[in-house]
Amino acid sequence: MQRLTYAAALSAVIALPATAEEFTWAETTDPQTMDPHAVNSAPVLGFLNNVYEGLVRRGKDMSVEPALATSWEPIGDGEGWRFFLREGVTFQDGAAFNADDVIFSYQRASDEVSDTRSWFAPVSEVIKVDDFTVDILTSAPNPIFPSSIANWMIMDSDWAAANGAELPDKENGNYATLNTNGTGAFQVTDRQPGLSTTLVPYNGWWGEVEHNITSATLTPIQNPATALAALLSGDVDFINPVPIQDVARLQQSADVQVIQGIEARIIMLGFPHEADGLKYSAETEANPFSDVRVRQAISHAINVPAILQTIMRGNAEPANQLVSAAMNGYTEGLGSYEFDPEKSKALLAEAGYADGFSFGLKCPNDRYLNDESVCQAITGMLAQVGITATLDAMPVQNYWPELREDNFDMYLLGWSPGTFDAEHPIRFLAATPNEELKLGSWNFGGYSNARVDELLPLIQSTIDEGERQAMLDEVANILYEEAAYVPMYVQPLVWGAGSNIDLTQRPDNFFILRWVTVN
Amino acid sequence: MLSFIIRRMGQSVLVLLITGLVAFSMFRFVGDPIDNMLGQERTMEDIERLRGQLGLDQPFPVQYFRFLENAAQGNFGVSYRQGRPVAEILLERAPATLELAIVSAFLAVLFGIALGVYTAIRRDGVMANIIMAVSLIGVSLPTFLIGILLIYLFSVELGWLPSFGRGEVTRIGEFWTTGFLTETGLKALILPSITLGLYQMTLIMRLVRSEMLEVLRQDYIRFARARGLKDRVINFRHALKNTMVPVVTVIGLQLGAIIAFAIITETVFQWPGVGLLFINAIQFVDIPVMAAYLMLISVMFVAINLIVDILYVFIDPRLRADRTGGH
Numbered sequence: 001m002q003r004l005t006y007a008a009a010l011s012a013v014i015a016l017p018a019t020a021e022e023f024t025w026a027e028t029t030d031p032q033t034m035d036p037h038a039v040n041s042a043p044v045l046g047f048l049n050n051v052y053e054g055l056v057r058r059g060k061d062m063s064v065e066p067a068l069a070t071s072w073e074p075i076g077d078g079e080g081w082r083f084f085l086r087e088g089v090t091f092q093d094g095a096a097f098n099a100d101d102v103i104f105s106y107q108r109a110s111d112e113v114s115d116t117r118s119w120f121a122p123v124s125e126v127i128k129v130d131d132f133t134v135d136i137l138t139s140a141p142n143p144i145f146p147s148s149i150a151n152w153m154i155m156d157s158d159w160a161a162a163n164g165a166e167l168p169d170k171e172n173g174n175y176a177t178l179n180t181n182g183t184g185a186f187q188v189t190d191r192q193p194g195l196s197t198t199l200v201p202y203n204g205w206w207g208e209v210e211h212n213i214t215s216a217t218l219t220p221i222q223n224p225a226t227a228l229a230a231l232l233s234g235d236v237d238f239i240n241p242v243p244i245q246d247v248a249r250l251q252q253s254a255d256v257q258v259i260q261g262i263e264a265r266i267i268m269l270g271f272p273h274e275a276d277g278l279k280y281s282a283e284t285e286a287n288p289f290s291d292v293r294v295r296q297a298i299s300h301a302i303n304v305p306a307i308l309q310t311i312m313r314g315n316a317e318p319a320n321q322l323v324s325a326a327m328n329g330y331t332e333g334l335g336s337y338e339f340d341p342e343k344s345k346a347l348l349a350e351a352g353y354a355d356g357f358s359f360g361l362k363c364p365n366d367r368y369l370n371d372e373s374v375c376q377a378i379t380g381m382l383a384q385v386g387i388t389a390t391l392d393a394m395p396v397q398n399y400w401p402e403l404r405e406d407n408f409d410m411y412l413l414g415w416s417p418g419t420f421d422a423e424h425p426i427r428f429l430a431a432t433p434n435e436e437l438k439l440g441s442w443n444f445g446g447y448s449n450a451r452v453d454e455l456l457p458l459i460q461s462t463i464d465e466g467e468r469q470a471m472l473d474e475v476a477n478i479l480y481e482e483a484a485y486v487p488m489y490v491q492p493l494v495w496g497a498g499s500n501i502d503l504t505q506r507p508d509n510f511f512i513l514r515w516v517t518v519n
Numbered sequence: 520m521l522s523f524i525i526r527r528m529g530q531s532v533l534v535l536l537i538t539g540l541v542a543f544s545m546f547r548f549v550g551d552p553i554d555n556m557l558g559q560e561r562t563m564e565d566i567e568r569l570r571g572q573l574g575l576d577q578p579f580p581v582q583y584f585r586f587l588e589n590a591a592q593g594n595f596g597v598s599y600r601q602g603r604p605v606a607e608i609l610l611e612r613a614p615a616t617l618e619l620a621i622v623s624a625f626l627a628v629l630f631g632i633a634l635g636v637y638t639a640i641r642r643d644g645v646m647a648n649i650i651m652a653v654s655l656i657g658v659s660l661p662t663f664l665i666g667i668l669l670i671y672l673f674s675v676e677l678g679w680l681p682s683f684g685r686g687e688v689t690r691i692g693e694f695w696t697t698g699f700l701t702e703t704g705l706k707a708l709i710l711p712s713i714t715l716g717l718y719q720m721t722l723i724m725r726l727v728r729s730e731m732l733e734v735l736r737q738d739y740i741r742f743a744r745a746r747g748l749k750d751r752v753i754n755f756r757h758a759l760k761n762t763m764v765p766v767v768t769v770i771g772l773q774l775g776a777i778i779a780f781a782i783i784t785e786t787v788f789q790w791p792g793v794g795l796l797f798i799n800a801i802q803f804v805d806i807p808v809m810a811a812y813l814m815l816i817s818v819m820f821v822a823i824n825l826i827v828d829i830l831y832v833f834i835d836p837r838l839r840a841d842r843t844g845g846h
Contacts, residue, residue: 032555032600032803040558118560170556171572173602193601193608194799195791221683221789222799225667229682230789233674366802397550397804404566418560428560438562 021518023216023501025238025511026227030194030220035176036153037108038168040115040418045151046510047218050199051092052153052182055083055102056146060504060515062326062420064147068097068154068183078141078463080124085132089206091156092180092187099128104157106136114168119152121438122460140461143468147328148419156181185209185514186216194220199513211514231256231496237518238503240511242496244313244369250496259495264327264507265416266319266425267368269302269378269486270408271295274446278409280360280390288357289410295483297347298410299337301385302378304488306339311373315492321476322415322425324490326507329422329469331476337483344385356386359409367396368414369491375412403444411444414491420508422472423459430479431456447484520832527828531821536587538817542810543583551575552599552804573599586810596807600800605811609793614696615685616785616792620777622708623716627777628770631720632759635727639735640754650724657721662780666714666787673710681707683789715784719773726769730762737761768827775823779816 031047033039049057055069069083089097103126110120122142127135138145155176160166165176180188185205190198197218201209219236221227224243230236232253242250242258250258271289272278278287288294304318320336323329348354363375372393379389389410394402403411417424432448433440439456440446455471462468479485493509502517553566553575570576574585589596595605634654638647674682686703688696698704734740735758743753782794789795793812800808 033602038602039556040560115558115561115565118562170569170602171599172597177602192611193603194796219684219789222795222802223786223789226670226683226787226789229667229670229675233670233678233682235674235682235684395550395802397552397554397802398548399550400554401551416559435563441562442559 021212021214023213023238023513023516023518024219024236025216025240026219026221026230026236027240027511028220028222028224028227030218031197032193033168033170033173033177034180034188034191035165035168035174036155036182037105037111037114037116038170038177040118042416042509046508047197048153048180048182049151049184049510050186050513051180051184051188052155053184054150054152054154055085056150058150058420058506058508060506062506062508064150068102072146074463075135075137078138078143078461080135080137080142081145082129083134083136085134086206087132089183090204091159091183092202092204093156093159094204095156095158095181097154097156097183098131099134100131101154101157102126102134103128104160105152105154108155108160108167109152111167113170115170116152118438119149140457141463142461143463143465144328144419144421144423147421151418153182185211207514209514211516212518213513213516216513216516228496231498234498237501238495238497238511238516240495240509241369242494244311244315244492244494247313247315247494255499257497257499257501259497259503259505260315261493261505261507262317262324262326262490263416263493263509264324264420265368265414265491266322266324267371267374267412267414267488267491268319268322269298269488270411270413270445271447271485272406272409272445273448273484275406275409278357278359279407280358280392280409282358282388288351288353288359291351292482293347293351294353295486296337297344297351297385298382298387299483299486300340300344300347301387302381302486302488303339306381307374307377308489311370311377312489312492315494316489318489319487321422321480321487322429322485323417323422324507327417327420327422329472331422331473334473334476334480336480337486341385348385348387354386356388358388358390361389361391362399362402362408362411363391363393364396364399364412365393367399368412371412374488406444408444413442413444413485415442416508422476423456426452426456426459426472426475430475430484449478449482449484452478523832524829527825531825534821535814535817539587539810539814540580540583542813543579543586546582546804546806546809547579549801549806549809550804552806555803556599582806586807590811590814595811598800598808599805600803600808605807608796608808609811609815610694612791612793612796614694615698615790616778616781616794618698619708619711619715619781619784619790619792620774622712623777623781624719624770624774626712627716627719627723627773631723632727632766634720635724636731636754636759638724639728639731640750642732651728654721654724657717662714662718662783663787665717666710666784669710669714670787680710685791711784711788711790714787715777715781719777722773723766723770726766727762730765731758734758734761771827772823775820778819 029043031044033044036048036052053067056064057067059065068086070086072081072083075082085099091097106126109116122138123136124139125137129135159181163175165174178191185202186199187202189200199216227239228246231239247258250256275287308316320334321331361375363372365372375391375393379391382389415425415429427439428442430447430452431439432453433443433446452475455475459468459471495505497503500519504515553569557565574582598605598608634650638650641647670682673680684707685698686707687701688698688704689700690696698708740753740758743757781792782798785792785794786798797812
């Protein structure tokens, strides 16, 4: 009996270091599904990047690196891309990975009901060359295709068939909504939607293990104050995000660290380019924003450094185009509209609005960091140049329908390019809206420029990087000259972690477990 | 008697139907769930397709009718967010809320009555006055603030109790999970149940105190004292017993309130119950979950009121005469 107790005590001692590497973290949003093709959103894709893998993946510096494909090369003169697959990879249920799974995952992810369908718009055909070679043909040359599929995750075809999950089912859910079977470094052992999700390392993973986690649990905590308390009391090891206003206080605590960076998201103002008149104006005159001078005047009237200093507490960076400097295809040396109220007033007078005008500013109040405060500041700044903006801030669920129905005179928008390339915002925000071609689907104001529309397909298909950059620069210049949008700043990214945690923060706000070390 | 019960039940059903109608007419103002269900690269075509599939393109009375039709068959739909049947999710979350409500109610009743009696007997004592003053906090401070204060004191500063969640739970049978059987589960219950029960505790305490003071003035108490009975016997056997009639009624009605208003406490403590589920459903515009939750809560309130009404009739024959005979 005594020996037994001794053995139990001993095993408890041995078990101690293992429990020390149990990692818990909290995020505001629970990934709404475990299906990598059902919802194209950062919380889902970020989480599933720990479980599933694509042909390529992004490294710590966002560069594209081999994952399930060891290498890739263009086919012929831009007809597509050939991927050479990694051999000896097994899914977490033990099944071997091969080209059939890639073909299946292409069909699954590009189906009409899949939210990831748009990634495969350039693809004309996917061909299995042999068990470990796949050709992905594109209808036009597509230089950025490999980097655009970093979040396309490969699912085992047999597993999906055996469990009746051949296609994602967003409305009713299916086996893949709750269960996973990837090739990634971690596997999900327990999934309670909205409550907690537990992962353990996958022993059969092909890669080299950097982390020392034995078990990781994600708990969504919606209330920021609760999340902060959980971090401070040591109940969780990591939280994302940390409210901006608490950063200074957290930095004073020795037990926690604040990890700051900038996100890929640009916060900007949009205009009603094609509207005939203002909707929320006391004067109900014509649409002043269709005049480029008025848009430039607005750009000059907004004191971005002041917004960053006060509302963002110095945690964000100003922006002058639709992508941040960390993105591929960023335009160097582009001008920017300095804060200059006098120039703004002069431009307004020139456009015939010396006495200003009034309009309605639409703004979300729970979508971007401190979004409503930013809009309030903008309202004040515009008042300085004689323009009266009436702020209407609302929850994001009400916000998008309002924008879709053109119920705005000006609006706040944040855009994070899914491909990390400057082409992305041009396609969604600057191209003339076109249902059929699936262009300009977030261009609520209906901005339209023939030259931009002409350049976009060329940008998408030009292989030569210099030539491509020149066209991206031209578009950036047009958007700047015309003040199509008012890009203001790059949204900050603020994470909080225990001081004993080493981790890597990526600008896409993905939390990658295999880079975490618990000391 | 029977006709009275039938009439009351008919009224209850009507109340439920109207509650549902009001709820459905409000859902439009909560926002559009479509944007949460589709990623940023969606097209207008995707939006239209999903809207059609979910029946969101229909006017709200039609949506409501469909909901009723399915609900009558025991089908509460599928959560937009989780892609799982709503009934399953509610069943999964209910134990957390019920356990929290029971512990809160227990604490509220226990301390409410004890402190109420104490402050009534020692009406002019220093301690009783302090208790009365402090109890004002329970009524006036919002639950949200009390919860946060408790977390910062007991979790962050002192490190005694967990800051969020339910701790380790044990599964009993197919549906029930309990936090009563583990140390972490019990510890996790302390702060949320105090937060949730504090208002009710103050309410019961003040009610017991005033009822008790009332009773203590009655003649039979004086006679009891004249008979030379011990204070303890007078206070607890004679006075308290007669105090309890209105108190029990209030406690019964408050139990429903505790369950319904657990929402805020659950949000502050990330307590995995139905209240938190409801808040998350509002943020996501998860209409099936919102609808089922609201119907569940209204069924609960209607049922409690119905039972109370029927009990009154049994207890008080005058009511019965009024209803059937009239004046």
